[in-house]
Amino acid sequence: MKKFNLFNYRAIILTINSIHIIVHYNKKRRTTYLRQERAEVEGNQSYHIDFLEIIESVTDAFFALDRDLRFTYMNQKGADMLEKKQQDLIGKYVWEEFPTGIDQKFHHHYNKIMEEQKSVEFDEYYPAPVDKWFHVRVHPSKNGFSVFFQDITVERAKQKINDEYYKSLFDQNPDGVFSLDFDGYITSINQSMERISGYDREYFSGKKYFEVEFIQQTDIELLKSFFNKARSGETQTFELSIIDKNSIVRHCVVTYFPIKVIGEIVGIFGILKDITSLKEMEKNLHRSEQKYRSLKLHNTDGICSFDIYGNLVGINPAVEKITGYSTEEFFQLNIMKLFNPKNEQNFTASIQQVLSGHGAVDSFEGTLITKGGKKIHTSMTIIPIFIDEKIDGFYIIVKDITKNKHTEELLIRSEKLSAVGQLAASIVHEIRNPLTSLMGFLQLMKSNTGMNDQYYQIMLDELTRINSITNELLVLSKPQVKQMKQENITSSLSDIVQLMNSQAVLHNVEIQLTTENDLPDIPCDIKQLKQVFINIIKNGIEAMEDKGGVITVTAKRKNFKEVCISFQDQGIGIPKEQLEHIGEPFYTTKKKGTGLGMSMIYTIVENHRGTLDIQSEVGQGTIVTVCLPIDSESAK
Template identity: 40%
Template sequence: MKRKIRSSKTVSLKIALIYIVISLIWIFLTDGLLDKFGLMNNVWINIGKGSLFVIANAFLLYRLILKNFKGIEDSEHQLHTLIDAMPDFVNFKDKHGRWIKANKFALELFDIKGVPFKGKKDSELANYTDFYREALLYCEESDKEVWIENKMIRCEEIIPQPDGEEKIFDTIKVPLFHSNGERKGLVVIGRDITDRKKVEKRLAENEQLYRSLFENNADAVCTLDLYGYVQSMNEAAERLIGFDKDEVIGKAFRDFVVKEDLNKVLSHFKQAIQAESLTTELRIIHKEGHYVTLSVKDVPIIINNKLEGIFVIARDITDLKKNEEVIRKSDKLSVVGELASAVAHEIRNPLTSLKGFLQLFQAESSENKRYFEIMLSEIDRINFIVSEFMVLSKPQAVSYQEKNINLLLMDVITLLKTIAIVKSIDISTEFETDLPHIKCEENQIKQVFINLLKNAIEAVPHGGKIDVKVKLLEDQILVSFCDNGCGIPKKLIKKLGEPFYTTKEKGTGLGLMVSYKIVEEHQGNIEIMSEENKGTVVEVTLPVGGEFNL
């Protein structure tokens, strides 16, 4: 538009200059000729000269103006062609809201193609179309807001379609004013953003779907950047690790991994950033300090064929691993039980014969008595091992009775006290009084306490100390054996109770296994805590009273 105004001014200036130059030339030339021939005072000649000048100038001006108007018409034609070719709604209105110009898109949009729209308001055009009537009336009301605001406004307008769909337009309305502030007209331009809005809606829905899946997932989920730093995490991950997300986001994932598993985690992370999906098991450190065993799957985050990060999906398998360990031990017990059932009786029969003949030879011979004693002792040891095997075979027919646990422990301590005295070991007791009775098989529970106390005596050095305590914990009784012996390495504690596993030079590994089995059959539990060079604590919990499924 500015270019057109500048062009019009240039043409006008050219016309004025040409007019001045031609006028001056005509005056000087004609006046000079008339003066030379003495015709200067002839009235009719002067009248003819002036008339000819007017006609010539009129013709020249006509040609110049015609050429200028043709240029303007060409420019307007180009402008109309451009506007009609635009994929946007374009409409020019006068100060009263009457349509002046509109492109094909606008006419087709409101189904008023072929309608004489010039000079008509939106409300008048609404009479030409039933379907778009409300839309046109709304446009007129919307125009009023522009004049009230007295400035350009931008808004989204929804135009319903005959097929039931809707078209959404990003509409700009620009008011035009004369130099004195009076209204001049209104320019309305609207771009169809229906497809863009649909895409934005789908993106928003996908974002909500992803967020819902992420936040409400039963598994712990977090995202890492390519350097292994936590970018986000869901509530399940917060519960799993014990930390709030604000305490974790921005920190390295490796900071929460157990040291022994760190190399494995780093190796898997390197593979994951090569766009490989991997699954592994690792242990993390809970906020409260204990370890949590996880099954972890690393999933690459790929956006536009570019790796942007890693999804870490984790599930707590701590209890599962414990159950697997219980099953593994139970399987071993089952194997040992089958072995015991198959060979125990076969071993005992020849042992009885051997022991009988040895005793007969011992009675008849006064020589080599020491050898006889050693052989009889070893036969008794074999017999003892077979007896422990028998406990692991088929369930024994036992009679559960209510017993005072303090009395059972005192019997065991009295039995083993002489062994402790030999090593100058002090056995102290701390029993709560008035404890409820436990329902148990007396000899089996005594066997458990003998095994545990005997282990403590063997582990404690000369002059050591053993504390035996009994106290009530709600509906259970806790018996603890605490010694200041050499302790047990942590990596070995989990193996205790397995068949034939022992830390003693002459042990069989059956005593503790039998103890585990007996306590389990009494619906109790044995827990061992130990620290090297400081000592060991063994806790036995047994239910008060109760019924047993025998």
């Protein structure tokens, strides 16, 4: 052995029989590199044996060629790999033994090595009968070549599969995929990139990423920033709007990530995902949410949302307006008790029906007491909440139908009054004519006979009562307002109070009048209105005849559209069940009443396009409020 050197504990150089051997050690495997050169050294058989043992023990196949490309040595690994015998190759011309290699890289590289005397490394396939891929390393010397080669057929097959996977992923990817070199030039694109941009592959050739026409000028600096960050090793994801070849704006998400080869960044891969449809869906979803929010926020009906367990989730502003409770207060209430449906059992069953998927249920009526104590009528509808086609809860839509109820009651009362009026019209004349005759003859008989005056007076009083009833029937049968004129309601009320005071004093009742200053005149038939006000005051006096008290009459303007006159007594009050029937023809709470007085009042007020409201509580008294329009057009 001529030389023996140790290089960083990773390589040694052996020179045996004019051959220098560089032996490299690796953590995973040992690779031997051979360099031949002629030298005059002292031969030593033991060293020669050691050298052969080393060559035969290396993991690579190895053979040596002289300057004429004849085999001078081949280890057993090489013979097995090439399917030859060692002794059959020694001295043979390499291209005679392997003629197919002349048309391949083998021949080209060997000639190049001979000319340039530089080591070379390459991969090549040798066809049948060898039928293998080799990784070849050739090291030249003055006297020939040292050739190391490895069978990489399996690795090449795996690589081919990986390449096919990559090619399929690249070509068939629905997103646009492209690659850039380190300077930003576009080196490849897939079909999806062509489809999204509208430009073919030829268009991209030789262009940098920011030179393509679909990139907007305002985005170039931003793109350069992202590219530089990716080139430094940081993956970048960002949104970008492009204008394709057909001038259509496409919204995209772009991802840049570095391409690394043996730890070194050599370029950038890019993925361009067209999210235009997704953006449109998001836009439509946002619009739908805005519409839903607008519908909920500005709906005049109350909307309460509940989860599938019946827990209150939220309410809209209309619920606060209808009930008078704030959102925080509303969440503390017993909702069922507040809504007070007429049939609570059916209402609860309907909620279960809705949650079971049987659709919406509507028209549940209830009475709700507001925070201020006002009673309102409601109509409730139960609607399922669907999320991802599954029932996730339910809505209760609450509509204030108090006005509708009042209108409905007025309509029913009007129909009843109309029926009574028709009846009155058909019989009143038949009664009044003979009644007049009876009263006349009775008065004549009283003056001409000696009968007891007491009996005559009783008969005359009863006939007078019958005549009064017929007069009331006439009002019902002919309810039209005779003549509308602008009248001062304040002076009319003063006259009425003065008129009724004498009767009130007899029952220990005081009438107090309070009117707002400068009340406007109202269009009315003042004679009929006086009849209304007198009847109301008269009813109040009769309600207090046992204990006396005060009747308060108040007149004031309301909303600049109406004048409201209220009559509040301190009488016995009217029970709730009776209050609902007040105003119906022939319904009375008095022992000697006819049930026509209040009907007449309702008729006159309605003919003036006014409203009449009665609030009463047993033991506390009654408040009757008449509201009349100020505008003459409204009163027509």
